[in-house]
Amino acid sequence: MKLMEIEGGIELSGTIRISGAKNATVALIPAAILTDEEATICNIPEITDTEALCDILKALNVDVKRASESIVINPQNMQNIEIGEQFSKKLRASYYFMGALLGKYKKAVMYFPGGCSIGARPIDLHLKGFEALGAKVTNEKNKYIVEAEELHGANIYLDIASVGATINIMLAAVRAKGKTVIDNAAKEPEIVNVATFLNNMGAKITGAGTSTIKIEGVDYLGKCFHEVIPDRIEAGTYIIIGALCGNPIKVDNIIPEHVDSLISKLEEIGVDIQVGADYVIVTRGEKYKSTNVKTAVYPGFPTDLQQPFTVLLTQSNGKSKVTETIWENRFMHIPYLNDLGADIVVKNQTATIVGKSELKGTNVVATDLRAGAAMVAAGLKAEGKTTITNVEHILRGYEQIIEKLTSVGAKIEIKEI
Numbered sequence: 441m442k443l444m445e446i447e448g449g450i451e452l453s454g455t456i457r458i459s460g461a462k463n464a465t466v467a468l469i470p471a472a473i474l475t476d477e478e479a480t481i482c483n484i485p486e487i488t489d490t491e492a493l494c495d496i497l498k499a500l501n502v503d504v505k506r507a508s509e510s511i512v513i514n515p516q517n518m519q520n521i522e523i524g525e526q527f528s529k530k531l532r533a534s535y536y537f538m539g540a541l542l543g544k545y546k547k548a549v550m551y552f553p554g555g556c557s558i559g560a561r562p563i564d565l566h567l568k569g570f571e572a573l574g575a576k577v578t579n580e581k582n583k584y585i586v587e588a589e590e591l592h593g594a595n596i597y598l599d600i601a602s603v604g605a606t607i608n609i610m611l612a613a614v615r616a617k618g619k620t621v622i623d624n625a626a627k628e629p630e631i632v633n634v635a636t637f638l639n640n641m642g643a644k645i646t647g648a649g650t651s652t653i654k655i656e657g658v659d660y661l662g663k664c665f666h667e668v669i670p671d672r673i674e675a676g677t678y679i680i681i682g683a684l685c686g687n688p689i690k691v692d693n694i695i696p697e698h699v700d701s702l703i704s705k706l707e708e709i710g711v712d713i714q715v716g717a718d719y720v721i722v723t724r725g726e727k728y729k730s731t732n733v734k735t736a737v738y739p740g741f742p743t744d745l746q747q748p749f750t751v752l753l754t755q756s757n758g759k760s761k762v763t764e765t766i767w768e769n770r771f772m773h774i775p776y777l778n779d780l781g782a783d784i785v786v787k788n789q790t791a792t793i794v795g796k797s798e799l800k801g802t803n804v805v806a807t808d809l810r811a812g813a814a815m816v817a818a819g820l821k822a823e824g825k826t827t828i829t830n831v832e833h834i835l836r837g838y839e840q841i842i843e844k845l846t847s848v849g850a851k852i853e854i855k856e857i
């Protein structure tokens with residue numbers, strides 16, 4: 441087991457370079473098996489979710505070559521066998537193999553995916569989409585068997601603009617016969633990145649990034665080279681850390697437009713932030729105003745930044761409210777923030793934060809990935825020592841977090857216990 445120790449209350453200055461997006465990478469790796477040749481993807485983050493997906497590729501006899509920041513995936517000798525529970529439960533995104541295997545072989549057998557416990561996380565919309573394309577879905581205990589004689593294009597309306605369902609249906613439809621239209625599709629940048637990857641292979645997808653995606657099925661997908669977009673959630677996390685401790689911090693290699701909603705909220709509460717072409721520079725302030733924020737699908741305020749943002753609002757004067765609309769269980773970090781000295785009450789899906797609070801280091805838990813990021817942000821701000829357990833959650837999504845923070849002056853280390 442690993443734990444993280446932070447000696448907080450230190451000003452941080454320097455540059456943090458943002459890695460490739462986790463939530464694009466975890467879809468691109470399964471999507472790569474759709475090629476009939478070889479796919480090269482660069483700017484791959486070295487996080488444990490990437491390793492877990494590569495383990496699935498290897499179990500399917502796919503040839504995987506890793507070099508620094510890139511991966512070459514060749515599925516020419518692939519075997520479409522059942523994906524065991526030991527693989528699927530390691531992360532949520534294992535479910536993208538369902539769409540990709542169905543799209544390529546018309547059959548996928550795998551166990552229910554794992555991932556952070558932030559809500560019920562059903563996959564009914566993914567399965568309904570597969571059925572609309574002509575597949576039969578059977579669920580035996582925790583195992584899904586999805587198969588089709590033939591996949592055909594369909595008009596699919598998503599009841600919720602789900603990121604996972606949009607990508608999974610795209611993966612299944614890309615080699616189906618005829619045209620598929622996904623309405624009320626999710627618009628997150630990661631979806632655009634996956635659609636671009638598939639189009640680089642020869643797919644015919646239009647409209648990614650809007651709420652209507654059209655996919656004209658093709659028979660063959662070829663060789664391709666692709667680059668993962670910068671991680672907007674990792675960027676947002678370090679921008680928030682900059683607003684807490686930056687003197688200043690430059691967050692580099694980002695697409696600022698992808699974090700527009702966060703930047704607007706930061707400007708509203710009075711954070712000093714300069715926006716460049718592919719970077720932002722953030723300096724911490726002494727006096728921040730309070731605000732209200734509600735999470736929403738892209739381009740709204742991302743649920744994945746809600747937890748780190750609550751940490752910043754403990755430093756605002758007055759009463760702020762954060763309402764979570766995507767996940768039912770994403771306030772597990774709040775009791776730990778209160779242990780650190782915050783004054784936060786959660787009622788239904790809204791956290792009311794009264795600031796400004798002096799944070800003091802103590803022992804806390806990373807209950808999930810972004811709750812863990814919130815603990816890191818709070819630990820860096822708090823005076824004294826903060827010890828975070830369950831840091832495995834954090835390492836699933838933040839590449840070289842210790843090295844990146846140390847390089848700007850943080851006193852942070854991971855210990856094996």
Ligand code: EPZ
Nearest residue numbers: 463533561562563564565566600602603604605744766809
């Ligand atoms: C993706 O999860 C991200 N994960 C999440 O990031 C992120 O929080 C979420 O999108 C929202 O932005 C990955 O990309 C791997 P959804 P996903 O399907 O695809 C409901 C992080 O911290 N729903 O858009 O699983 C669902 O319960 C993570 O990096 C159904 O009801 O999210 C939720 O309330 C955590 N039925 C809402 O839709 C379905 O079939 C949005 O979920 C699918 C979803």
